[in-house]
Amino acid sequence: MVSPDLAGLLPKVQMKPSHETRHPLGNGGMQIMEAHSEADISKVLEYANKYDKTVNIVSGGTKRGYGGAIEQADILLSLAKYKGIVEHSAGDLTLTVKPGTTLKEITDEVGKKGQRVALDAPWPEMATIGGIIAANDSGAKRLLYGSARDLVIGTRIVYADGNVIRTGGKVVKNVAGYDMNKLFIGSMGTLGVISEITIKLRPLPKYEGLSLLYFPKGNEQKIREFSVFILDSMMEPVSIELLNPSVAEKMTGKNHYTLAISFEDRENAVLDQENWVDEHLPGEVEHSVLHAEEARQWWERFRHIGPNGYNDEKNEADTQAALKIGSNNLDVPVILETAEQLSKVYQVSVEAHGGVGHGISRIFIKGFPENIVLYIKALRSKAEERNGYAVCTHLPFKLRELVNVWGEKPSYFALLEGIKRTNDPKGNLNRQRFVGGI
Structure with missing residues (x-):
C-alpha cells in the first residue's frame, strides 16, 4: 500500500512501498517514488520539505555503497526511468541529457556522430550520468581528459524545496559569473537533485x-x-x-x-x-x-573491475570494499606496494591500480568484515602520512558504522556545512551521505 498522505502526488504506477528489509548497502527508502520528469522530482522534494521527510536518491545503483549513515530514508527517489537525450548539438560538441541515462547509452548515441563523452567511469552499462556527476567519478584516462568537473558546462538542479535552478549554459564558451556547476559535482546529491546535464563532447579518436x-x-x-x-x-x-x-x-x-x-x-x-x-x-x-x-x-x-552495487557476495568471507586514494602522483607506486603489503598482514585479497599521472588510486578489497575494517584504517593512515587521503567508495552498511567513509573533517568543513544549510536547511536530501555527516 502507498502511504495515504502521498496519494495523488505522482501516478500510482510510479509509487510503491519498498519490500527491502535490510539491504547490505543501505541507502534505501521505505517508499519508492519513480520520477519520469523534472516536475515529478520537484513534486516529491516539495512534499518532503513540507512534511520533513528524508529522501535518498538512486538511479543505476552503482554508488549505493558509497557513503550514507542512514539505512533507510522515508523516500527513495529513483531516477532510473528519467532518461534520454534532450539535445545533441554535434556541431558545438555538446550534449544535454537526463540524469538516468547510462554512460553506455550516451556513448552509443553520440558515437553515431563520431563523438564521445570523455569519461571512462566503471561499469558504463549500469552507471548513469547523474550518479557519475554527483560522485565526480572518473577512470584512468582522466590524465588527459579530466574528471566530471572538467567536462560539465551546465546543469539544472531541483533544490530541496522543489524549486528549479539552472547553472552554467549549453555552450562551451561560457565564462560569465561563478561556475556554480562545481558546487553540485561531487556533492553526492546532498545539495540538490540533478535533473539535466550539459556536457562537453570530444571526437572519437582516429x-x-x-x-x-x-x-x-x-x-x-x-x-x-x-x-x-x-x-x-x-x-x-x-x-x-x-x-x-x-x-x-x-x-x-x-x-x-x-x-x-x-x-x-x-x-x-x-x-x-x-x-x-x-x-x-x-x-x-x-x-x-x-x-x-x-x-x-x-x-x-x-572498466569491469571491482564492486558495482549488485555483485556483492552473501558469503561473509568475500565481503567487498573499495577505496579511492588521492596522493602525489609519483607516490602511486608506493601506495600500491603498501596496499599489497598490508593485505598480507590483514589477510585480505587486494586488486589495485593507480594513475601515475593524476595521483588517484583504486583499491578493491575482499575478505572478512573485521579484517577489511582494520585494513582500511591501516592503509588510510599510510596514505595520510604522505599527505594523501582515502575515501571508501564501496562499503557494506554495517561496516560504514565502524569506518569513517570520508576520513577526518577537512579544515574547510564549516564552509561545506554552511552551503548545505543554505541549500537544504532541513537536511532532507541524502542525509549523512557526505563529508562529516552532511
Whole structure:
C-alpha cells in the first residue's frame, strides 16, 4: 500500500512501498517514488520539505555503497526511468541529457556522430550520468581528459524545496559569473537533485593503442623514474596507469607490476609514440602493444573491475570494499606496494591500480568484515602520512558504522556545512551521505 498522505502526488504506477528489509548497502527508502520528469522530482522534494521527510536518491545503483549513515530514508527517489537525450548539438560538441541515462547509452548515441563523452567511469552499462556527476567519478584516462568537473558546462538542479535552478549554459564558451556547476559535482546529491546535464563532447579518436610495460621485479624506483621520464617528454599519453600484480594477471596474464600507457590520435602519431616507448624501455622490462579494437576491448574489461552495487557476495568471507586514494602522483607506486603489503598482514585479497599521472588510486578489497575494517584504517593512515587521503567508495552498511567513509573533517568543513544549510536547511536530501555527516 502507498502511504495515504502521498496519494495523488505522482501516478500510482510510479509509487510503491519498498519490500527491502535490510539491504547490505543501505541507502534505501521505505517508499519508492519513480520520477519520469523534472516536475515529478520537484513534486516529491516539495512534499518532503513540507512534511520533513528524508529522501535518498538512486538511479543505476552503482554508488549505493558509497557513503550514507542512514539505512533507510522515508523516500527513495529513483531516477532510473528519467532518461534520454534532450539535445545533441554535434556541431558545438555538446550534449544535454537526463540524469538516468547510462554512460553506455550516451556513448552509443553520440558515437553515431563520431563523438564521445570523455569519461571512462566503471561499469558504463549500469552507471548513469547523474550518479557519475554527483560522485565526480572518473577512470584512468582522466590524465588527459579530466574528471566530471572538467567536462560539465551546465546543469539544472531541483533544490530541496522543489524549486528549479539552472547553472552554467549549453555552450562551451561560457565564462560569465561563478561556475556554480562545481558546487553540485561531487556533492553526492546532498545539495540538490540533478535533473539535466550539459556536457562537453570530444571526437572519437582516429586510432588507439595501448603499451603494456611489465616490471618483473616490481622495482618501485624504476617504475617511478620511467613515469617521470615519459611525463617530462613530448609524448601525450591518455593514461599512465599502474596495475598491481593481481590486476595485471587478470588483464594481461602476467603477475607483475604493469604500466598501461594509452595513446589516442591519428594512427601515425600513435605508432610513433609507441615506438618512442619501445626505444626507451628500462632494462629487464618486457613490452607488448595492443592496437585499435584489441585496445578498446582491453579497456572495456578494465572498466569491469571491482564492486558495482549488485555483485556483492552473501558469503561473509568475500565481503567487498573499495577505496579511492588521492596522493602525489609519483607516490602511486608506493601506495600500491603498501596496499599489497598490508593485505598480507590483514589477510585480505587486494586488486589495485593507480594513475601515475593524476595521483588517484583504486583499491578493491575482499575478505572478512573485521579484517577489511582494520585494513582500511591501516592503509588510510599510510596514505595520510604522505599527505594523501582515502575515501571508501564501496562499503557494506554495517561496516560504514565502524569506518569513517570520508576520513577526518577537512579544515574547510564549516564552509561545506554552511552551503548545505543554505541549500537544504532541513537536511532532507541524502542525509549523512557526505563529508562529516552532511
